[in-house]
Amino acid sequence: MSYPYDHRPIGIFDSGVGGLTVLQELLSGFPRETFIYLGDTARVPYGTKSPATVQRYTIQVAEFLLRQNVKGLVAACNTASALGLPALRAHCSIPVLGVIEPGCQAAVGLLRGEKNRVGVIGTHATIASDAYARSLALLVPECQVRSLSCPLFVPVVEEGWTSYPSSQLLIRESLQPFIDDPVDVLILGCTHYPILKPKIAQVLGSGTTMVDSAQEVALALNRMMGAGFILPASQRESIRFFVTDAAARFREVAARFLPQLEIKTVDVVDL
Amino acid sequence: MSYPYDHRPIGIFDSGVGGLTVLQELLSGFPRETFIYLGDTARVPYGTKSPATVQRYTIQVAEFLLRQNVKGLVAACNTASALGLPALRAHCSIPVLGVIEPGCQAAVGLLRGEKNRVGVIGTHATIASDAYARSLALLVPECQVRSLSCPLFVPVVEEGWTSYPSSQLLIRESLQPFIDDPVDVLILGCTHYPILKPKIAQVLGSGTTMVDSAQEVALALNRMMGAGFILPASQRESIRFFVTDAAARFREVAARFLPQLEIKTVDVVDL
Incomplete structure (x- = not known):
């Protein structure tokens, strides 16, 4: 046919x-x-x-x-x-x-073990909407979701400032909550953020797997x-x-x- | 009367x-x-x-x-x-x-000596318009104007990130041309920038006088x-x-x- x-x-x-x-x-x-x-x-x-x-x-x-x-x-x-x-x-x-539901499906597919700790980073509006947390809860009710807005990442990417030492320090300071108390999977809940993936990986280390929705x-x-x-x-x-x-x-x-x-x-x- | x-x-x-x-x-x-x-x-x-x-x-x-x-x-x-x-x-x-003409008048009032080196910082659009340089040239034709866009300063101020070490480093990296080759007067050509005045002063030192138009x-x-x-x-x-x-x-x-x-x-x- x-x-x-x-x-x-x-x-x-x-x-x-x-x-x-x-x-x-x-x-x-x-x-x-x-x-x-x-x-x-x-x-x-x-x-x-x-x-x-x-x-x-x-x-x-x-x-x-x-x-x-x-x-x-x-x-x-x-x-x-x-x-x-x-x-x-x-x-x-x-x-x-x-992009929210596909991102959540990818994140859930990466969860292993009992902890199910998922982090979500995004803009103010995305984080305030709680859309990721709600979508993840539908897929894995016992999922522990922690959300964090990283609003300065967008202008850093748009201005092409990704490789300046100040941007690396900004990423570290912004993600401090996920350095102090790591998550297993981190959803990059903003389409700009994949550009910063190598820099974020440097800060969070190999214990955290990143998901971009694309x-x-x-x-x-x-x-x-x-x-x-x-x-x-x-x-x-x-x-x-x-x-x-x-x-x-x-x-x-x-x-x-x-x-x-x-x-x-x-x-x-x-x- | x-x-x-x-x-x-x-x-x-x-x-x-x-x-x-x-x-x-x-x-x-x-x-x-x-x-x-x-x-x-x-x-x-x-x-x-x-x-x-x-x-x-x-x-x-x-x-x-x-x-x-x-x-x-x-x-x-x-x-x-x-x-x-x-x-x-x-x-x-x-x-x-x-705010452009008043800012230029203030800058010109501060010039002393023969060098007349004025720096202007602002957004992409303000700097690309060349409005400050043209307005300064009308007031002091021999004025040497150097302009620089600092687009990340606005989101840093809007997000309240002014006192983070990454912001201090960002200011230093952004203003490097005025550290390497100083100006006598620096016009803060964006109404957000006065919020960063103490941080900019730390980077440029006392040889540069700052003008904000307000x-x-x-x-x-x-x-x-x-x-x-x-x-x-x-x-x-x-x-x-x-x-x-x-x-x-x-x-x-x-x-x-x-x-x-x-x-x-x-x-x-x-x-």
């Missing part, structure tokens, strides 16, 4: 460049799919904003991508996933995927989209990038962030 | 909490004036956004304050002053004051508003605070930032 192939692109969005870590994973997981990426750079960061505002922005972003005729939507932003997903799913008739998102997307993903041997069309402001800065930060990702053009849109 | 007193409030705005350093100076400089402060917290930071976007936001903010019947407008945000002032003045029939803005406001400022012995009405998002966070950051400033209520408005 063969399925008709759905040639429409997949929409993926983030408040800024962070979601590119997820896009990169999806590009290698789905070599023939076409993607449209939208970074809401006029309104980044989402992580310090109120739940109502994050929800409003998330719906506006989704509406833009729906107008581009996407067949599925990936919220590659932890804050938008934590606060906007139910509203987004109610709003869209196409499949919608966030890989698990690719698996979840495959499950979610189902039959439409049986791929013909066609060439992928080029990926399209949109931002809501400051396209030059987006390209510059993305190049520092993910030098292997080729970004030809970035168009600015008004939502 | 006595003048009729204009009882309308003065509007003051910033992208977030930074402008509170200017408000505080105005409160002591004008003990009987009433102020309305607006922090555009839904869209902070302005410093990474494009000139067109900053201009659009600045006009929207001004329109809100004009509807509150203000008699004068202070752009207590360096990025808005650098990029939005001409458009703002064209848009408003009331006096409009920015005090000079009060003097400029007095000149600009003129006769309407001959004050009666009335009581000041309470200061009103508005934000475009996340009022609780604004109060929290403001309390860390300026504990002596009493903020009773903060109203959220949509622009």
